[in-house]
Amino acid sequence: MGSGIIGIYGFSRLWKMARFLYYGLMALQHRGQETCGIVTSAGNGNLYHHKAPGLVDQVFSEPKIIEALKGWMGIGCVTAMPEKELGKIQPALVEGPQKVALCFDGKILNVKELTGRVKPFVPQSEAELFAALFSRELEEKHPLDAMAELMKTVKGVYSTVILTGKGEMVAARDPRGVKPLTIGSFGFDYGVVASESCAVDVIGADFKSDLKPGEIYYFDSQSIKRKQAVKPQPSYCAFEHVYLARPDSWINGSSVYNARMEIGKRLAKENPVRDAEVVLGVPETAIPFAVAYSNETGTPLGLGFVQTGRRVRSAIKPTQFERLVGVQLKLNPIKTAMAGKKIVLVDDSVVRGTTTKNTVSLMRNRMGAKEIHVRVGSPRLVASCPYGTEVPPEDELIAANLTPGEVGKVVGADSFHWLSLRGLTDALGIPKSRLCLGCFSGKYPLPPEEGGADDGR
Numbered sequence: 371m372g373s374g375i376i377g378i379y380g381f382s383r384l385w386k387m388a389r390f391l392y393y394g395l396m397a398l399q400h401r402g403q404e405t406c407g408i409v410t411s412a413g414n415g416n417l418y419h420h421k422a423p424g425l426v427d428q429v430f431s432e433p434k435i436i437e438a439l440k441g442w443m444g445i446g447c448v449t450a451m452p453e454k455e456l457g458k459i460q461p462a463l464v465e466g467p468q469k470v471a472l473c474f475d476g477k478i479l480n481v482k483e484l485t486g487r488v489k490p491f492v493p494q495s496e497a498e499l500f501a502a503l504f505s506r507e508l509e510e511k512h513p514l515d516a517m518a519e520l521m522k523t524v525k526g527v528y529s530t531v532i533l534t535g536k537g538e539m540v541a542a543r544d545p546r547g548v549k550p551l552t553i554g555s556f557g558f559d560y561g562v563v564a565s566e567s568c569a570v571d572v573i574g575a576d577f578k579s580d581l582k583p584g585e586i587y588y589f590d591s592q593s594i595k596r597k598q599a600v601k602p603q604p605s606y607c608a609f610e611h612v613y614l615a616r617p618d619s620w621i622n623g624s625s626v627y628n629a630r631m632e633i634g635k636r637l638a639k640e641n642p643v644r645d646a647e648v649v650l651g652v653p654e655t656a657i658p659f660a661v662a663y664s665n666e667t668g669t670p671l672g673l674g675f676v677q678t679g680r681r682v683r684s685a686i687k688p689t690q691f692e693r694l695v696g697v698q699l700k701l702n703p704i705k706t707a708m709a710g711k712k713i714v715l716v717d718d719s720v721v722r723g724t725t726t727k728n729t730v731s732l733m734r735n736r737m738g739a740k741e742i743h744v745r746v747g748s749p750r751l752v753a754s755c756p757y758g759t760e761v762p763p764e765d766e767l768i769a770a771n772l773t774p775g776e777v778g779k780v781v782g783a784d785s786f787h788w789l790s791l792r793g794l795t796d797a798l799g800i801p802k803s804r805l806c807l808g809c810f811s812g813k814y815p816l817p818p819e820e821g822g823a824d825d826g827r
């Protein structure tokens with residue numbers, strides 16, 4: 371399950387953080403479009419909450435919903451979780467032994483073992499399990515130490531932000547730092563943690579840095595404290611820069627936009643198309659790739675598609691039907707940009723191949739394109755993600771089962787090229803040893819079976 375999480379802590383009782391959380395979640399909407407929720411606190415022991423299936427502006431469409439979320443601190447989450455049951459929607463809420471609300475992005479790999487520790491409580495989700503474990507640790511420990519303890523016992527990858535009934539906020543990133551988490555502030559008025567720096571920006575705060583892998587931040591009415599609980603062993607998710615994150619975000623010390631421009635440049639160097647008449651990027655992730663490809667080769671850049679309606683990520687839609695409808699809803703081709711032309715079509719990733727095949731067919735058969743040369747800004751996707759990003763299983767991944775030449779034929783392209791793995795790591799400027807490249811290589815930094823991959827349900 372992919373998620374976007376945010377927590378904001380105001381240092382004055384005058385702040386009403388629900389609206390800020392709402393805008394922060396809007397900025398994180400691309401990380402999950404199935405459910406969302408907000409929990410706030412006014413330091414009086416109550417946790418005010420609202421969560422439901424749907425997009426942020428649908429779930430919080432009524433002003434009275436936001437008004438009822440009282441307090442100067444809060445957390446919020448968007449998820450790509452397909453389940454619609456309220457008990458499973460984040461933020462998770464646990465009443466005892468200590469009242470806790472929690473937002474979680476990641477995957478726990480030893481769920482079965484950990485579930486035994488919270489008996490007789492039966493957690494409905496990994497977020498609820500993490501919240502229950504934290505709540506128990508809080509009985510005897512300061513929140514910083516409670517989280518440090520959990521870092522030793524929870525096997526998996528995660529970024530999390532927690533609100534306690536006492537009006538404290540705790541944020542943490544696992545020792546591998548696979549999932550992003552950034553921190554920012556608005557002077558001495560409020561502190562914010564969020565999956566991506568774009569959410570820090572939209573609420574007017576200044577982005578400060580990433581949380582280091584294994585680092586914990588603690589907020590109360592008097593102070594902010596930090597603790598490096600575990601030695602960092604970075605394995606940053608490389609897919610964030612290719613596809614998952616917004617281009618206006620900074621993640622793991624590098625600009626997503628710059629990384630995407632570098633990817634486009636390297637694509638052009640690895641496999642230029644001679645005598646092409648126009649470069650078209652598939653909106654919207656591949657646009658920076660296409661701009662850089664055009665700059666590098668001197669082939670003019672065109673606008674090939676207009677997006678219709680909301681930005682819906684068709685690759686992560688759960689059914690074949692929705693994927694098909696998603697493609698047609700998403701992209702309206704501009705006929706005059708492609709009719710009779712030799713085109714370089716730049717895309718961000720090719721998962722099952724269905725979207726690319728439909729796009730190429732539409733361009734050739736209905737828009738009259740002469741030649742279509744597909745260039746993909748990610749290396750071959752050959753394995754699923756054991757850490758919660760929605761990469762489908764291997765038998766559904768076109769690159770895992772066919773050679774690049776065969777993929778080109780299946781999608782109907784005149785030529786086809788994936789970015790090389792080396793091209794990606796060079797573009798990110800992060801050493802390979804500090805990256806997770808699991809879905810591109812099948813080699814994972816934390817074995818999926820470590821601690822038992824059984825999720826206990």
Ligand code: SF4
Pocket residue numbers: 548607608609610754755756757758759761806807808809810
């Ligand atoms: S397997 Fe892929 S999507 Fe999952 S964390 Fe690693 S690089 Fe990211």
